[in-house]
Amino acid sequence: MITSFPQRIISLVPSQTELLFDLGLAERVVGITKFCIHPAEFCRHMPKIGGTKHFHFDTIDGLQPDLILANKEENYKEGIEQLQQKYPVWMSDIYTLEDALHMISEVGKLTGTQSKALEISVQIQTAFAGLQAVSRKKVAYLIWRNPYMAAGSHTFIHDMMVRCGFENVFADHVRYPEITPEMLADANPDYIYLSSEPFPFSEKYIAEFKEICPESIIKIVDGEMFSWYGSRLRLSVPYFRQLLELLA
Incomplete structure (x- = not known):
């Protein structure tokens, strides 16, 4: 204890x-x-x-x-x-924003920093309350290559996607399913988001996915903004706003 x-x-x-x-x-x-x-x-x-x-x-x-x-x-x-x-x-x-806010509060209690933890939590809550989701876009969020792996439901990434108004095309899969090129093509996403972490996707991989889904828009996204559930969440909403402006 x-x-x-x-x-x-x-x-x-x-x-x-x-x-x-x-x-x-x-x-x-x-x-x-x-x-x-x-x-x-x-x-x-x-x-x-x-x-x-x-x-x-x-x-x-x-x-x-x-x-x-x-x-x-x-x-x-x-x-x-x-x-x-x-x-x-x-x-x-942690699977949701609410889980993340609870974690911040609990760490504050454990360490005697409740007031600062509350300040951070309020900043995060206020930012997300003002996030205006776009009309639903079908999105595949890839986290790994060889094999391809995507973010499914019951993940923090999925919760962030939903808050942006995205339809996660692999939401019928739990956690981080391995997917084949055929599965990705069949999902026919409007956007394929290649996360910068844990696999370091970069611009050089875009052509690879363009061959699989010629009609999809492929974009490298900052994985920290979608998957870090601590105080970095204060930066996520401004990042999401920029992302959503490109879809408007």
């Missing part, structure tokens, strides 16, 4: 690492993953405990955390269970 506010925090989740910084907790963070990149100057010099799905347990032991922040989807069960034998581990499980 956590009996006092933690002073040595490890974050195993990039979006939650950024949240800790924005809550004013930089001096209490002692370790992060190699995928934690925001804010850059802060993350560059922090001790790295491995990746989100492969922890360096000896490094973690050396850091002696009194709180570890993790996430059900982004981290791996066996590693988390091993850490739980030694340390307090707080797990988030």
Whole structure:
């Protein structure tokens, strides 16, 4: 049990690492993953405990955390269970904006930063309340190549798509289904969004998808805006507005 506010925090989740910084907790963070990149100057010099799905347990032991922040989807069960034998581990499980706001509130309570957490949550809620969705466009959101993988339902990405007014053409699939070129062609999306993460899609892949769906508009999108569920959500709505203006 956590009996006092933690002073040595490890974050195993990039979006939650950024949240800790924005809550004013930089001096209490002692370790992060190699995928934690925001804010850059802060993350560059922090001790790295491995990746989100492969922890360096000896490094973690050396850091002696009194709180570890993790996430059900982004981290791996066996590693988390091993850490739980030694340390307090707080797990988030996020599929919707409401889940994200609850996580921000809970991290604020855990760390004694409730007022700042509330401030961030209100900023996010206000921004999303003013988001004007466009008429429904059929969208396929790709996160991986070889094999192709898309965002289906019961994902945070899906919730962001719905809030933009998009129809997720793979909403009848749960989580992150593997899809074939034939499945993509049959879905006949108006837009194919190639996410910048976790696979680093770039402009060079557009022609590949144009061959599969000649009538679709293919666009590289910022994966952080669709999938990071911490304080970075304050930047998502302005990004979505720019995206939606191109569809108007």
